[in-house]
Amino acid sequence: MTTFIIRRLLLAIPTILVVITxxxxxxxxxxxxxxxxxxxxxxxxxxxxxxxxxxxxxxPLWKQYTSFLWDLTRxxxxxxxxxxxxxxxxxxxxxxxxxxLAIWATVIGILIGVPAGIxxxxxxxxxxxxxxxxxxxxxxxxxxxxxxxxxxxxxxxxLGWFPMIGGGELSNWVERARHLFLPxxxxxxxxxxxxxxxxxxxxxxxxxxxxxxxxxxxxxxEWVVIYKHALRNSLIxxxxxxxxxxxxxxxGSIEVEIVFNRPGLGKFLIGAIQERNYPVIQSGLVVLTVFxxxxxxxxxxxxxxxDPRIKYD
Amino acid sequence: xxxxxxxxxxxxxxxFILVIVALLLAVFSPYIATQDPLKQNIIKRFVKPSWEYFGxxxxxxxxxxxxxxxxxxxxxxxxxxxxxxxxxLGTILGLIxxxxxxxxxxxxxxxxxxxxxxxTMVLAIIVVVAFGPGTQNVILAIGLAFTPRFIRLAxxxxxxxxxxxxxxxxxxxGQPSFGIIRKHIFPNIAGDIIVMSTLWIATAIRLEASxxxxxxxxxxxxxxxxxxxxEGMLYFMHAPWLSLIPGAGIFLAxxxxxxxxxxxxxxxxxxxxxxLT
Numbered sequence: 001m002t003t004f005i006i007r008r009l010l011l012a013i014p015t016i017l018v019v020i021t022x023x024x025x026x027x028x029x030x031x032x033x034x035x036x037x038x039x040x041x042x043x044x045x046x047x048x049x050x051x052x053x054x055x056x057x058x059x060p061l062w063k064q065y066t067s068f069l070w071d072l073t074r075x076x077x078x079x080x081x082x083x084x085x086x087x088x089x090x091x092x093x094x095x096x097x098x099x100x101l102a103i104w105a106t107v108i109g110i111l112i113g114v115p116a117g118i119x120x121x122x123x124x125x126x127x128x129x130x131x132x133x134x135x136x137x138x139x140x141x142x143x144x145x146x147x148x149x150x151x152x153x154x155x156x157x158x159l160g161w162f163p164m165i166g167g168g169e170l171s172n173w174v175e176r177a178r179h180l181f182l183p184x185x186x187x188x189x190x191x192x193x194x195x196x197x198x199x200x201x202x203x204x205x206x207x208x209x210x211x212x213x214x215x216x217x218x219x220x221x222e223w224v225v226i227y228k229h230a231l232r233n234s235l236i237x238x239x240x241x242x243x244x245x246x247x248x249x250x251x252g253s254i255e256v257e258i259v260f261n262r263p264g265l266g267k268f269l270i271g272a273i274q275e276r277n278y279p280v281i282q283s284g285l286v287v288l289t290v291f292x293x294x295x296x297x298x299x300x301x302x303x304x305x306x307d308p309r310i311k312y313d
Numbered sequence: 314x315x316x317x318x319x320x321x322x323x324x325x326x327x328x329f330i331l332v333i334v335a336l337l338l339a340v341f342s343p344y345i346a347t348q349d350p351l352k353q354n355i356i357k358r359f360v361k362p363s364w365e366y367f368g369x370x371x372x373x374x375x376x377x378x379x380x381x382x383x384x385x386x387x388x389x390x391x392x393x394x395x396x397x398x399x400x401x402l403g404t405i406l407g408l409i410x411x412x413x414x415x416x417x418x419x420x421x422x423x424x425x426x427x428x429x430x431x432x433t434m435v436l437a438i439i440v441v442v443a444f445g446p447g448t449q450n451v452i453l454a455i456g457l458a459f460t461p462r463f464i465r466l467a468x469x470x471x472x473x474x475x476x477x478x479x480x481x482x483x484x485x486x487g488q489p490s491f492g493i494i495r496k497h498i499f500p501n502i503a504g505d506i507i508v509m510s511t512l513w514i515a516t517a518i519r520l521e522a523s524x525x526x527x528x529x530x531x532x533x534x535x536x537x538x539x540x541x542x543x544e545g546m547l548y549f550m551h552a553p554w555l556s557l558i559p560g561a562g563i564f565l566a567x568x569x570x571x572x573x574x575x576x577x578x579x580x581x582x583x584x585x586x587x588x589l590t
Contacts, residue, residue, distance in 0.1 A: 015427050015430075018424070018427050019427070019431075022439065023439065025443070026439050026440070026442050026443035027442060027443075133324075134324065137324070137568060137571050137572055137575065138568065140571065141515065141519075141564060141567040141568035141571050142564060142567075143519045143522050143523050143526075143563060143564075143567070144523075145522075145523060145526050145542070146522075146542070146560040146563060146564060149542065149546070149549075149556050149557065149560060150557070150560070152549070153549075153553050153557060157549070157550070157553060247430065247431065247432050248432045250432065250435075251431075251432030251433070251434035251435050252432075252434070254434065254435075254438075254527070255434075255523050255526060255527060258526070258527060259546070269438070270527050270528070270529075273438075273441075273442060273529065274528055281442060285438075285439060285442070288435060289431060289435065292430065292431055292432070292435065293430065296430050
C-alpha cells in the first residue's frame with residue numbers, strides 16, 4: 001500500500017510538468033507577443049519594452065521557463081498586472097468558493113442520483129424506469145450555465161427566494177449557504193443524471209449475479225437481499241466514478257461561477273483572459289489543472305480503501 | 314433489422330426528429346426567420362415576446378427569434394467540424410499508437426493519459442488562450458480537446474484488430490506497415506469511430522455554447538446561442554427572455570443529438586455504453 005502511494009505520487013510529477021509546459025507555451029508565443037496583446041498594436045515601443053521587462057518577456061525562452069518553474073516550486077505565482085497584488089493571494093481567497101461549490105454539487109448529485117438509480121433498477125423496464133432514463137438524458141443535455149440561468153429565473157427573479165449574484169461573506173455561514181444553494185443545485189442536478197445512470201446500470205449488473213440468486217433461494221427477505229447484498233456491491237463503481245466526475249464538476253464550475261458572479265477560481269480565470277492579464281491566466285490555469293490532478297490522485301488512492309479486493313504491489 | 318430496432322426505440326426516434334428539425338432550421342434559416350438577425354431597430358427595444366416578435370427583441374431592437382434560428386448554423390457547423398477534427402486526429406494518432414510498439418506508441422499513450430484526466434472544457438480553454446477567441450479557433454479548441462478520447466478508442470480497436478490472423482498474414486506477405494494500416498486495420502475500426510463521433514457531436518455543441526457564453530467563442534454581432542445568452546445576461550433582471558430563448562435552442566439541439574446517439578449506440582455497439590462524458 002505504501003509503495004503504491006509513493007509510486008502514484010512520483011508518477012504525478014511528470015504529468016504536472018507536461019501540463020505546466022503546455023500552459024507556459026499556450027500563454028506565450030502561440031498567441032503572438034503578450035505585451036503587444038495587452039497594450040494594442042499601436043502602443044509606443046518604449047511602453048512595450050517596459051512591459052516586456054516587467055513580465056520577463058525579453059529574456060530567452062528557456063530562462064523564462066526555468067524561472068517560471070522555480071517560482072512555482074516556491075509558491076510564487078507572479079503579480080496581478082492591474083492591482084500588482086500577488087496572484088497567490090487572490091487565489092487563496094477564490095479557492096474556498098470553488099471548493100464549496102464542487103463539494104456540495106457532489107453531495108447533491110449523490111443524494112438525488114443514488115436513490116433514483118436504485119429505484120430505476122428495481123423498477124426495471126416499467127414506466128418509472130423509462131421516466132428515470134429520460135430525465136437522465138435530460139440532465140446531461142443541459143449546459144451547466146443554462147440550467148443555472150433557469151434556476152436563477154425561477155428562484156431569484158420570479159420567487160425572490162435566493163440572492164441573484166455574488167458569493168457571500170465566507171465568515172457569515174447563513175449568507176454563504178444562501179449564495180451557494182442555487183449554483184450547487186445546478187451543478188448537482190447535472191451530476192445526479194450521471195450518478196443515476198451509473199447506479200442503475202451497476203445495480204442491474206449486480207442483480208443478475210449468482211450470489212443474489214443464492215441469497216434469494218436461502219429465503220432471505222427481499223430488502224435484505226437488496227440492501228445487504230446488491231447495493232453494497234453495486235456502489236463500488238459508483239463511488240469511484242463519482243470522484244472521476246469531480247473533474248467534470250470543476251470544469252462546469254467555471255461557467256456557473258460566471259452566471260452567479262461567484263468570486264471563485266473560474267471567474268478569476270475567465271476575467272483574466274478577457275483582460276489579457278497574463279500572469280493571472282498563466283497561474284490560474286496551473287492552479288486549476290493542479291487542483292484537478294490532486295482530485296484524480298485522491299481518487300486513485302481511495303480505490304484501495306473502497307474496494308478491499310484490489311491489491312497493489 | 315438494425316434500422317427497425319432503431320425506429321422502434323421511441324427515445325432515439327424523437328432524437329432523430331429533433332436533429333432533422335435542427336438541420337432544416339440551419340439550412341433554411343433565411344426562409345424561417347421572420348426578421349434580419351442583424352437589423353437594429355431602436356424604437357423596438359426590449360419588446361416582450363409577442364405575436365409580432367415570437368422571442369421579443371434585445372437592446373438594439375434585434376429580433377431574438379430570428380437570431381436564435383440563425384444561431385443554429387454556428388452551433389451545428391461547429392459541432393460537426395470540431396467532432397470531425399477530433400475524430401480525424403485521434404484516429405491517426407490512435408492507429409499509430411496501436412500499431413507501433415516502440416517509443417512513439419508509448420509516448421502517445423502516455424500523453425493521452427495525461428490529457429484524458431482533464432475535462433474537455435478546461436482543455437478547450439487552454440487552446441483558446443493560445444490561439445485567441447473566434448469561431449474557427451473554437452473548432453480547433455474543441456477538436457483538440459476531443460482528440461485524446463478518440464486516440465484511446467482508435468488505439469483499443471486497433472489493438473484488437475491487429476491480433477487477428479489476417480493482419481499477421483498480410484505482414485507475412487511483406488506488406489509495408491502503412492499499407493496494412495490503411496487497407497486492413499482502418500476499415501475495421503471505422504465503425505467504432507463513427508458511432509463514437511455521433512455521441513460527441515452533442516458535447517461539441519454544448520461546449521461551443523459554453524465557450525461563446527464565456528466570451529471565448531463566436532464573437533458578436535454574429536449570433537450564436539452562447540454569445541446571445543452572454544449579451545442577454547446583462548439585462549436579465551428586466552428582459553430574461555434574451556437569455557432563456559436561445560438557451561432553449563441549445564437544449565433542444567443537444568438533447569436531440571444525445572437521444573439519437575444513445576439509440577445508434579444501443580443498436581450498433583452495446584460495448585460503448587456509459588461513455589457519455
